[in-house]
Amino acid sequence: MSPEFIDNFSRREMLKSAFFGAGAAAFAELLGVGGAAGGTGVLGSPHFAPRAKRVIYLLQTGGPSQLETFDYKPILNKRRGEPLPDSVRRGQRLTGMSGNQSLLPVVGSPYKFHQYGESRAWVSELLPRTAGVVDELCIIKTMYTEAINHDPAITFFCTGAEQAGRPSMGAWLAYGLGSANANLPAFVVLCTNKAADQPLYARLWGTGFLPSEFQGVQFLAGKDPVLYLNNPGGISRDARRRQLDALDKLQQNQFNKTGDGEILSRMAQAEMAFRMQMSVPEVTDLSAEPEEVFKLYGDDSRKPGTYAYHCLLARRLAERGVRFIQLLHPGWDHHDHLPSGIPGLCRETDQGSAALIIDLKRRGLLDDTLVVWGGEFGRTNYSQGKLTDNDFGRDHHPRCFSIWMAGGGAKRGVSHGETDEYGYNIQDIKNEGVHVHDLHATMLHLLGVDHEKLIYRYQGRDFRLTDVAGKVIKNLVA
Amino acid sequence: MIVNISMLADSAGGPFSLFTLFGRLHPLVLHVPIGAVLALAVVELLTWFAGFEESRRPHGMLAWLAAVSAWISVSTGLVMHANGTYDPDDALPHRNLAIACSIMITLAAFANCRSNYGKRAGMLWIYRILLFAGIAAMIPAGHLGATMTHGEGYLMGFSPGAASKPESNSSASVESAPADAADGAFSTIILPILRAKCLTCHGEDQRKGKLSLESVESIRAGGKSGPAIDREKPADSLILERIHRDLEEKGHMPPRSKTQLLESEIASIDAWVKTGAAPNAGSLQLNGGADSKPAAPDTTESHPARARVDDGAFRALRDALVHVQPVKQGSELLWMDFAAPAARLGENEILQLLKPVAGDVGDLALNRSKITDEGMASIAAFPRLRRLELRSTAVGDAGIDKLKNHPSLEELILTQTKTTDASVDSILTIPKLAKVYVWGSGLTPEGLARLRAGKSGLQVDAGDAPAAAVVKVEDPIKLSGDAPLPGAQTANAAPANLKPINSVCPVTGKPLNPAYQIVFEGKVIGFCCPNCPSKFWENPAEFKAKIPQ
Incomplete structure (x- = not known):
């Protein structure tokens, strides 16, 4: 054994080789530890009866303004242009881009707010369709985070840590609970195909130190949602099968020699790819969807790569048992020209999000599918840069922002928590504040998982999605 | 004597000593007295019944051979016993019978001598009695010995009456697993x-x-x-106690002289037993084995359903890519999803797969599968079914009819099925039903109305919920304070007829924007942008000079 070999011989490999020896792959298959490709994951079953069996996370990256969407603050319009009172700011540090401004003129939403439905939730006129399903939503107005910049903040939401390198939430779930459909990945990622300032890195759906078969599989917008899905000319499916079987034998030999667990991951991934050759064309073929469905999701839903198309695709994936479906829609970063920017973003996402709720509900899927909508932080109640007659911008604001959850055991038709009159701080952060860790703990709770008991030991310490924090917010649970 | 020999065995050192070799001669040597004694018996019977009157001289030789070899066998046996671990229930009677047999054979040899080659009838009879008594002791002793060597039923296992026993011996079973062996963790790892x-x-x-x-x-x-x-406390199981017992201690398994378990093997057995020793249990093993801290400490509970249901059934389900997962830890109830093989499996295959677990199915998703009304008869018989999903299947009224009065069903998804108004009454008979989804089915508005009216507490979703309506429109914005506030929106700006007295912004010197005006000391003052009024209010004295008086 070379020294490198010993170094690389991680605990996982140690166990795998000690336990499984040559039969490793067969074992994983049988017990379903290979959660990404069907099976029950490492937990075997949820800790307690789950309310949700799967998650669709509609991540709005860039930081959507809560003040133009769900957090109605009329005083900001009454006092438009006045400096942010010190009694509100309370000497707290500002984010970098507006920190040096001599003036922090408060500015309200240029868009009208209405109260909707039985829940009487306030929603801006920019989100008319979302407003239509507001009685299904659990709007959390008191989210908060520590991160003030996009990458750490998104990484925080996706992986439970601001530093890159931890497993993403979807990977944790695939690892812990497995997948209900062995022919599809447990974790699918759909990024809206549009140019944006803030790039979306694959590590947001990465696997960190978990076995790499648990990472998210991105479906692309082009003709082939997954690249190289078709066999090259002259290669039949049978030939491919035989090829894989032969390759597996070689891989197994190498594994027996080196004990490197990533070889097993590689085998699992090759097997998944083989299965996806059949399953992905079926799930991504929307031609059988009736006209009525496209109408529901809007015209965009006919165009691959749009948010609405991905919402429709997310429903099809949820119907087929995919455990974690993550949409990423970038472009919400309105430092300036917010009035000319945010209506477009809302238009791109409003109908798709609402249609997804309606469609899941009528199919009986919303009962056990948890839908989450939200960005990585909120935006300031004062204008970044110049406040003019019809233009202003808003800087990043981590102290309070709004997201919503729907279905999967989340409370229906409630708004959780209140921000202060100016929409700058959370009124009662102790009782009503929802930290990123708390959101994760609550989501895992709805999935039947005790967030303190889904653990992976790596480099000598135990890791969790919620690290050493997080509490289940019982008020969000129906 | 036994004490002496075991002490000798201990002092003799390693297992490869001459002493051990002597002990291991036992299975070889013991056949000599058996052969000799049996030969004596045959000859004796022939003389007695067939009047065979030859010389009795060879009898004496044979009898002494039998006696001496019997004692050699006994000594080798004692040495072997001291060196190995044998079931005392077999070994002790074997020893006692063999000693008894040897004594009788020895006495028989003496008697034979004393009979003066058969000429003294009395002594000849004593010889005969002793000989056959010796044989009577030898047969059970031999049987016990064979049991220790070859195992119970070695002989009778091949008799016609025991044909059902699988034909295998220990060496063959080392090489090949019986085809129907328990699968799961047990057969892949433990076995x-x-x-x-x-x-x-x-x-x-x-x-x-x-x-x-x-x-x-x-x-x-x-x-x-x-x-x-120990099913209550797996950690206290005897099998674990024995493999963990000190090597030097009596009862340690495997016996000291045999190949020992590796640490990793002990860890595997540990993990398997502690997870409940179900054939399929063992998801814990990946994390909980050699590491002292299990990754998922709460998974120590076994899955009772898995323990009760035949493993073959689970293997078949897994091979068919059916998702099977206990609804929660420690529960027998299963969540089963046929999402992966929905398009592939025929109705009979589905039912065949479900049959062995019928009693444990809680949530069953058969969406897009080939289940039909016929198969619903079997499904309806699942006693603990809680949620049944039949979305996009061919199930219709005949199938729903079979669900009538189902005792446990709470949620029923009939979206995009062939269900019509004829099913309404059947649905309403299900006592615990709390939710039913009928969007895209054949229900007419009348049927739907009847369904909704039929049962209190039943949620009926037909995808016809109206969008949430506007219940309140935002109040028109009123500026706070008496005077129009700086930066007020166009709509709330100072009245247009109040012309500002200034022509350029007092703060920046730029042209005015009529949207931003304030009233200061009874005069209307205009600004260029919404930021300037705030600056003005911060220090009016500074800008006052720039306003034309």
């Missing part, structure tokens, strides 16, 4: 270890201590010392 290290003695053939480790059932059943696995 190979047991085969290599334990089954030679504790297999179906040998059953030393009446214990067979060849199947989960027989391990649970245990042997003479009781069940090998």
